[in-house]
Amino acid sequence: MEFDVESLCVFKLMNGEVIVCEIVSEDETQVVVRYAIRAVEMFADEEAEVRFAPWIPYSDSTIILYRHGILAVAPPVDTTKQMYLNRMTELDAPEDPTLLEDPPPLRPSCKSGAFRKSRCRNT
Secondary structure: OOOOHHHEEEEEEOOOOEEEEEEEEEOOOEEEEEEEEEEEEEEEOOEEEEEEEEOOOOOOOEEEEEHHHEEEEEOOOHHHHHHHHHHHHHHHOOOOHHHHOOOOOOOOOOOOOOOOHHHOOOO
16 A cells, blocks of 8 residues: 555544545545545543544545535644554554454543533533
8 A cells, every 4th residue: 555645634524523534636526535544532531542443444445525525624744644654554454353443432522522511421
């Protein structure tokens, strides 16, 4: 698997997901990307950690994003680029099949901004 690190972008989608991927091409209505992985925030003992998981498992590596579903686009910081390359290397040659599994679902919390405070439970 070869990557063009210079064409990596971070997309914030209208549904709230954050994905990191390589842009292949784009026009006025869509962006064609490949090797998309999603950022998953995990919280433990008041500490936040970001991990990456496959975004659309069981699909070809090329995916079409329609512009009306994209909220924002930004270049990744160097740390994100390195984490992306590390994760994609794991997925390219997995020794352990659990590397391909999605992380367990997280219960939304006030810290993650998933619900308004009026809907959050105090934990």
